[in-house]
Amino acid sequence: MSAAPVVAVQEVSLSIAPETYTAISGPSGCGKSTLLHLLGCVDTPTSGELFFDGHEVGSLGDRERSLIRLTRIGFVFQRFFLLPMLTARENVELPQGEAGARRAERRERTAELLDYVGLTSRAEHRPSQLSGGEMQRVAIARALANRPRLLLADEPTGELDETTGKQIADLLDRVHADGTAIVVVTHNTALAGRASQQLEMRDGRVRRRVGGAS
């Protein structure tokens, strides 16, 4: 007997404009992360349309969607997912190498990003030698490595204490202020309150929308 299909997200019409800051909140299982992964071109909708920079994402193959994710979207995860065998510097360099950046260019950009997140002195430390807040800052630096236009963060403060969570929220504010659109999925009301557009989801639908253009 197979399980009945679950409709994770439905009847959502949403536009993420450049340089906006959107927060998505709602109870567990309401479809927040699924919506985030749709926006990040990780998943494609089973029905409806999703456009990224004018391209219909559903018509793109894995290769094209991977390229979009690599070069135009940055991801920050709740569990950081830094590669434990690499140093902070190498973790930040990794997506740049995948995108074809030259060594000197990678080094320069990585140094710039580690300085940006305040971790220059921790560049040669491995994730196991960093605190949770430091790991998340490295993860944000990694997400910004290829100068994405959109940064997606899934519960970026979920594993952190209040003070550290606030530091990460401040950092995201800075990223947004520097011109990157942000979509953050969070239970943290303080973090959600910083967004210019707040969406509250329930049962796969957007139930409430505060701020924003559409």
Place this chain on the structure above:
Amino acid sequence: MTSFGFAWRSLTRQPARALLGVTGVSVVGALLFDMLLLSGGLAVSFRDLLDGLGFDVRVTANQWVPSRGPLIGDGAGVLAKLRGLREVQDVTLLRFGQAEVVLDDDPDFSANFMGIRGRARKSWTVIEGQDLPEQDDPSIPSILVNRSLADKARLSAGDLLRLRGTCEPGAAAMPTTDFRVAGIVAFRFEAAGHHDSVTGLDAFLRACEPRDPDAATLFLVASHAEAGPAATVRAIRQALPDLHAYTNQQFVDRMQVTDFSYFRQISFALSTITLFFAFLLIATLLTVSVNQRLGEVAALRALGFRRRRIIADLLWESALFVGAGGLVALPLGGLIAGRLDAILREMPGIPAGLHFFVFQPRVVAEYTVLLAVTGVLAAAYPIYLAARLPITATLRREVVS
């Protein structure tokens, strides 16, 4: 970071796992290497032994190994016919038998006894004394003995050796015959611990008095260089259609399907088993590794890393396991092969110059290809797991867990 560098870091991230994996591949690889050495080693070594005698064609009464088949009648006639062939440069007649060596302290001591007519070429090497003389003293003929027989009978060159030929089963007891030991020799086909001797054919016949004194066990033929062994065999078969003539290679080929086939089958079976174990070992290590890193793989995919990159990383990881383990396996396999070879060569009747495990560059190439293919196949399932990973579901599962 390249896929190679990434794989290297993944491997060294868990040194204990890497060490266990490489050790496992080394041991399995060493066994595989040994089985490949064994699969063709006997044939190569046997061919070397045959070629080393200085004869390239053998003539026997039937297709069996000379000492096991019937005798060739009219030895003198066959010898003359062979010598008359223009392809033939040299012919030697051999007759095999046994002899009871008269010793005060061991009345039942027997030795292999051989009669020869013609040049021995490189059938033996004199290590003490002299070779058989061209013209022998019929009253006390010369004999050559191997070191084992000389030690047992406490003989030196120039000593007298008394023996009684027992060349045919059921024959009446022969009177003893005295021989003078011309020299102590190492026979090319001498088996460890065997007592061997050779004398001229006339002296052999006098000591044995066989029912058919004109018979021969075997003819060894050296071809003219311009004719070659294959043409010589064709000429002999035409001139002597009742006899069996074959080149050294044909003899080796026949041994491959008879006496050596056991070793080839054992080698094949054990090679297959070792490859299967190598496959299981690498597949398990990589699968466990991938399962431990599902979240990381999903995150990399979400960050835009293509499937091809994930596949390359895993293939390199497999290659590192196989490469490092496979390299260590070569000297290890060499050591094991040396020990096994020594054990097998102690089997009765095995010529001391015959080796079971023989190094050939071809074996290294086969070994490399087999391990490489195994590494790729073993990586297939973990690659499938990683490449087909549902990114969203995996990230969610990692967070929930």
